[in-house]
Amino acid sequence: MRDAGQKENTGRTGVTKGRTDEFQGGGSTVDAARGRLTSLADVARRAGVSITTASRVMSASPHPVAADTRRRVLQAADELDFEPNLVARGLVAHRTSMVAILVDDLTDPAAALVARGVEDDAFEHGFSVVVGDTDGDTAKQVAYVRKLRAMRADAVLLATAAADGGANREDLMRQLRQVEGGGGVIVRLGPNGATPSDVAWSRRDVFDLAVGHLHALGHRRIALLAGHGRGGHTAAVDACRSAIEALGLALPPKHVVTMGAADSAAAMAQAIDALTPEVTALIATSDASAAALMAALQARGRRIPAELSICGLGDLPVASMVSPALTTVRLPLRESGRVGMLRAREVLDGGVSVKRTELPVELVVRDSTAPVREAF
Amino acid sequence: MRDAGQKENTGRTGVTKGRTDEFQGGGSTVDAARGRLTSLADVARRAGVSITTASRVMSASPHPVAADTRRRVLQAADELDFEPNLVARGLVAHRTSMVAILVDDLTDPAAALVARGVEDDAFEHGFSVVVGDTDGDTAKQVAYVRKLRAMRADAVLLATAAADGGANREDLMRQLRQVEGGGGVIVRLGPNGATPSDVAWSRRDVFDLAVGHLHALGHRRIALLAGHGRGGHTAAVDACRSAIEALGLALPPKHVVTMGAADSAAAMAQAIDALTPEVTALIATSDASAAALMAALQARGRRIPAELSICGLGDLPVASMVSPALTTVRLPLRESGRVGMLRAREVLDGGVSVKRTELPVELVVRDSTAPVREAF
DNA sequence: TTGTAGGCGTTATCAT
DNA sequence: ATGATAACGCCTACAA
Numbered sequence: 160m161r162d163a164g165q166k167e168n169t170g171r172t173g174v175t176k177g178r179t180d181e182f183q184g185g186g187s188t189v190d191a192a193r194g195r196l197t198s199l200a201d202v203a204r205r206a207g208v209s210i211t212t213a214s215r216v217m218s219a220s221p222h223p224v225a226a227d228t229r230r231r232v233l234q235a236a237d238e239l240d241f242e243p244n245l246v247a248r249g250l251v252a253h254r255t256s257m258v259a260i261l262v263d264d265l266t267d268p269a270a271a272l273v274a275r276g277v278e279d280d281a282f283e284h285g286f287s288v289v290v291g292d293t294d295g296d297t298a299k300q301v302a303y304v305r306k307l308r309a310m311r312a313d314a315v316l317l318a319t320a321a322a323d324g325g326a327n328r329e330d331l332m333r334q335l336r337q338v339e340g341g342g343g344v345i346v347r348l349g350p351n352g353a354t355p356s357d358v359a360w361s362r363r364d365v366f367d368l369a370v371g372h373l374h375a376l377g378h379r380r381i382a383l384l385a386g387h388g389r390g391g392h393t394a395a396v397d398a399c400r401s402a403i404e405a406l407g408l409a410l411p412p413k414h415v416v417t418m419g420a421a422d423s424a425a426a427m428a429q430a431i432d433a434l435t436p437e438v439t440a441l442i443a444t445s446d447a448s449a450a451a452l453m454a455a456l457q458a459r460g461r462r463i464p465a466e467l468s469i470c471g472l473g474d475l476p477v478a479s480m481v482s483p484a485l486t487t488v489r490l491p492l493r494e495s496g497r498v499g500m501l502r503a504r505e506v507l508d509g510g511v512s513v514k515r516t517e518l519p520v521e522l523v524v525r526d527s528t529a530p531v532r533e534a535f
Numbered sequence: 536m537r538d539a540g541q542k543e544n545t546g547r548t549g550v551t552k553g554r555t556d557e558f559q560g561g562g563s564t565v566d567a568a569r570g571r572l573t574s575l576a577d578v579a580r581r582a583g584v585s586i587t588t589a590s591r592v593m594s595a596s597p598h599p600v601a602a603d604t605r606r607r608v609l610q611a612a613d614e615l616d617f618e619p620n621l622v623a624r625g626l627v628a629h630r631t632s633m634v635a636i637l638v639d640d641l642t643d644p645a646a647a648l649v650a651r652g653v654e655d656d657a658f659e660h661g662f663s664v665v666v667g668d669t670d671g672d673t674a675k676q677v678a679y680v681r682k683l684r685a686m687r688a689d690a691v692l693l694a695t696a697a698a699d700g701g702a703n704r705e706d707l708m709r710q711l712r713q714v715e716g717g718g719g720v721i722v723r724l725g726p727n728g729a730t731p732s733d734v735a736w737s738r739r740d741v742f743d744l745a746v747g748h749l750h751a752l753g754h755r756r757i758a759l760l761a762g763h764g765r766g767g768h769t770a771a772v773d774a775c776r777s778a779i780e781a782l783g784l785a786l787p788p789k790h791v792v793t794m795g796a797a798d799s800a801a802a803m804a805q806a807i808d809a810l811t812p813e814v815t816a817l818i819a820t821s822d823a824s825a826a827a828l829m830a831a832l833q834a835r836g837r838r839i840p841a842e843l844s845i846c847g848l849g850d851l852p853v854a855s856m857v858s859p860a861l862t863t864v865r866l867p868l869r870e871s872g873r874v875g876m877l878r879a880r881e882v883l884d885g886g887v888s889v890k891r892t893e894l895p896v897e898l899v900v901r902d903s904t905a906p907v908r909e910a911f
Numbered sequence: 912t913t914g915t916a917g918g919c920g921t922t923a924t925c926a927t
Numbered sequence: 928a929t930g931a932t933a934a935c936g937c938c939t940a941c942a943a
Contacts, residue, residue: 193717198919211930242684458859586938
């Protein structure tokens with residue numbers, strides 16, 4: 160979930176085409192200040208009714224309005240192409256119909272899936288979604304929540320990795336409390352770890368599935384390719400170790416390869432290569448890193464799964480686009496976004512607190528894992 | 536840019552873990568109506584000044600305020616953890632500091648990159664970004680623009696594929712005109728085609744680069760793997776054909792394989808396979824589909840680039856994660872988002888019209904293309 | 912340097 | 928069934 164795919168530019172040639180000349184486009188010039196748009200007052204005047212009546216019609220108020228009057232208002236609105244000013248409406252309603260989803264990096268396929276899930280439910284129910292990238296930076300995250308508070312977002316969904324426990328951590332909690340104190344909803348999305356999420360999946364289940372699968376194939380010495388140090392790093396290592404130890408095996412530190420954001424896939428592959436054939440299988444904390452590793456390993460002449468079984472995490476699109484197709488544990492990414500948004504709405508119109516939910520994960524067996532070779 | 540990666544679940548086994556039990560979380564219960572947040576009035580009262588003075592301090596107004604008074608206001612604001620209400624501010628300013636980026640599907644890595652680029656610049660300049668997925672559905676796009684108009688978004692950046700020319704098309708244009716009429720900015724992002732984009736790259740350049748590269752390697756019969764029918768489909772085919780014909784070659788219809796959204800990568804591979812060895816090279820309109828095709832081809836025993844050279848499009852992360860690494864044409868995706876946002880800001884505070892820009896594309900040679908084999 | 916009055920576009924309250 | 932009036936929280940004149 161955390162490990163953004165390594166992008167290694169092994170390009171040997173660089174041919175550039177295209178220019179950067181700029182010329183005045185043909186668009187219409189616009190005033191710096193936004194011209195007055197048509198308001199309820201305009202509609203009311205044209206329909207020959209009071210603003211109040213126009214409002215009642217346009218806002219679908221339960222207040223009774225004569226059929227004929229309603230028709231006239233509707234027609235006037237249509238002729239004027241009137242669109243209610245949500246800003247003004249938000250001011251009086253203390254509700255903006257805007258929610259936010261905070262992720263580390265939208266460019267990470269996992270994050271995009273979560274955001275998409277949020278958007279799915281939001282669109283269906285008339286909410287707009289503001290997306291914020293924190294780049295794993297807690298300070299940036301604090302800045303975002305503060306801003307969201309300023310814009311009176313109805314809910315903030317957090318899908319960022321657990322923040323490092325720095326001083327910013329306290330600032331963040333304070334901001335979040337402020338949001339909640341003001342009636343805003345906070346929903347945490349992601350794997351259940353030290354701080355449980357509201358819409359979650361079990362990190363332990365994930366590794367039980369992966370490890371169990373490899374164990375069943377006869378693998379006894381399993382390595383772990385973990386993402387960059389930040390966020391869920393340690394939690395993932397711990398969960399994996401627990402799962403491995405539960406089967407009577409061990410995950411010695413030297414079998415844990417940490418992939419720094421800067422490390423190249425080639426360097427990773429070299430590190431892993433040094434572990435084989437002692438290690439016969441590997442679990443990567445993300446399909447993206449698994450795919451990158453696999454390609455680098457293949458470039459070094461290693462055959463997968465013959466010489467090393469690889470299991471990814473996430474079941475991202477890339478998992479089925481590589482060769483061999485990646486065995487992986489499917490994470491309810493998009494679904495968690497949908498459910499998170501649903502939970503937020505429940506609180507918003509029910510006044511209840513956020514209902515906690517644990518979504519199931521699933522093992523997806525493809526072609527990157529195989530029975531361990533008896534001898535070599 | 537359009538072709539979302541095919542996700543082919545070749546999973547042979549499905550083991551599920553985790554439950555969906557739901558229990559009341561420990562969060563604090565919140566009133567349905569948002570409690571009154573601290574306003575300027577509160578700050579003013581606590582600082583012993585008028586609301587106006589407090590406003591001047593908090594909004595960094597150029598109006599002079601005594602140093603001591605300013606200090607008191609700032610302190611009161613700090614103690615109250617005051618955050619200015621952007622909704623109210625937006626109502627009077629006729630500016631919301633909100634922009635929107637519309638894409639077909641955020642889950643498409645290319646779209647995510649564009650959105651990320653927008654977000655990069657937006658965050659730096661105090662704007663919030665609303666993301667909307669249209670799923671290539673013009674009606675949904677119209678609905679979105681209408682809503683954005685209602686929420687008085689300062690700008691709408693369009694990165695969706697060219698809409699089909701249906702009846703909705705006219706509706707869309709009308710909505711866009713309304714946005715512009717109201718002082719909103721519209722910026723089109725994407726390849727230059729029939730309707731030129733404001734921040735663009737040359738589709739023709741892209742194919743010239745790809746075709747030129749393959750031609751230089753000796754390839755004379757090149758196939759094209761095009762995305763699902765919608766959007767830039769035809770435009771891509773045309774541009775590719777032009778590029779090929781410019782070199783004295785041809786792109787007969789039978790060498791154009793269209794990938795329906797539902798078509799499996801395996802089906803694609805079969806279709807391509809039938810073209811070889813007559814065809815010695817292939818260009819895919821997206822790295823994602825190139826990667827999927829390559830994996831499927833490899834699964835059928837084909838060797839790449841020995842038997843078929845493959846050139847992708849985009850230089851998405853996946854391009855360097857597959858084996859062999861994909862030769863591709865880099866598209867200025869993230870950059871187009873940044874520049875698009877910049878252009879919007881220029882219009883917003885300059886009152887000028889959108890400056891058109893063409894960003895350069897670049898050939899990135901990796902390992903999926905090789906000189907054509909002399910004989911076979 | 913500070914404060915008062917009015918209004919941004921809507922909805923809610925209270926008449927009529 | 929309809930309408931006048933008062934907020935919502937802030938900013939911009941226009942005084943003092």
